[in-house]
Amino acid sequence: MNIWEVTLAFVVVVLMLVSLLSNVLVLICFLYSADIRKQVPGLFILNLTLCNLLMTVSSMPLTLAGIIYERQPGGDEVCHVVGFLETFLTTNSMLSMAALSIDRWIAVVFPLSYHSKMRYRDAALILSYTWLHSVSFPIVAASLSWVGFHHLYASCTLYNKRPEERTQFVIFTGVFHTLSFLLSLVVLCFTYLKVLKVARFHCKRIDVITMQTLVLLVDIHPSVRERCLEEQKRRRQRATKKISTFIGTFILCFAPYVITRLIELSSVVPISSHWGIISKCLAYSKVVSDPFVYSLLRHQYKKTWKDIINRILKRSSINSSALASEPPNLLILRPLCTCFKEGSVQQGKAECLQNQGQHLHNLLDLAEGGHQ
DSSP: OOOHHHHHHHHHHHHHHHHHHHHHHHHHHHOOHHHHSHHHHHHOOOOOOOOHHHHHHHHHHHHHHHHHHSOOOOOOOHHHHHHHHHHHHHHHHHHHHHHHHHHHHHHHSSTTTHHHHHHHHHHHHHHHHHHHHHHHHHHHHHHTTTTTTTTTEEEEEEOOGGGGGHHHHHHHHHHHHIIIIIHHHHHHHHHHHHHHHHHHHHHHHHHHHHHHHHOOOOOHHHHHHHHHHHHHHHHHHHHHHHHHHHHHHHHHHHHHHHHHHHHHHTSOOOHHHHHHHHHHHHHHHHHHHHHHHITTSHHHHHHHHHOOOOOOOOOOOOOOOOTTOOGGGGGGGGGOOOOSSSSSSSHHHHHHHHHHHHHHHHHHHTTOOOOO
8 A cells, every 4th residue: 555545544534433423423412302303404414314324334444445455345245235325325415415405495584484384294205205316326226237346436336347338327327416416506506595695684684773773872882882893794704604614515525526427437537546536535524524514513412412411420401592492483583672671771782782693693593404
């Protein structure tokens, strides 16, 4: 093994360990928290987590063995099963992310009708479609013997060994990536850009109210004014950062591998085996990033882990969030400002300006699939 192969093998090992740990943490949170289980997005996150775990324990170890030994690990039967699972799980995870984006689009854009549009039955139907859609391609590939060990990616994946079937395999691969990667990307872009549009609308409305309040309250303390302006700037950036994370990680992780597969079929540009494995590692990195992007960095999962730790340490957990009991889709419907009714004037001014930003904060939490 040269330095490149040692480095790539080390990267795969790190990806396996981090993926296994992070996805198991998400699964523990789901099993522990009744609040997470009763939310419709929890079904999509559970499906995504199970796909990631199966990918970690099935496909990644064989890729690691392929890098180390530079040949097919195990027999043909094992490779065929792993290649079947790799194709199915990759497609299923992509469609699960698309389903999550649809759920969040409905929650943010149609908050009043969310519970009628997205119920557990509807989520189950969506998941049934993702499974049928995902399993159809590996079934066709397996029946045509288009699954095997590909040395370019050191993985058991879609692979055609018969030159006479090259045209059919090219068409199949193009349709497969169109109805998995491209379809999911279009859904992600459409839904999250709609969410971003709503978030920017609320941000502009709150900015106008904030500026009008700062102009009218001439005796407001300078520190309060400065804090409100800083919060205003953070609000403008937060929505864009969140949406960019959802779409950006999807493109960054999957696009290099998909493009490499398509270029490989064209036989126009020779592809280095090192780049083939790197593109495969980038696809595996989505399995690592998903738990953090969709789950572990959310307030609800952080609170669940605090509860678990407190229970282990036999301490009572204190829930400081008054919004936890409210339906997440109704958080953006509260009045923008209800202070100045009682209490000290100076304190009321500060609370009013801070509360204006809280409603956009709740709106953006819906874009994460939860609430605080």
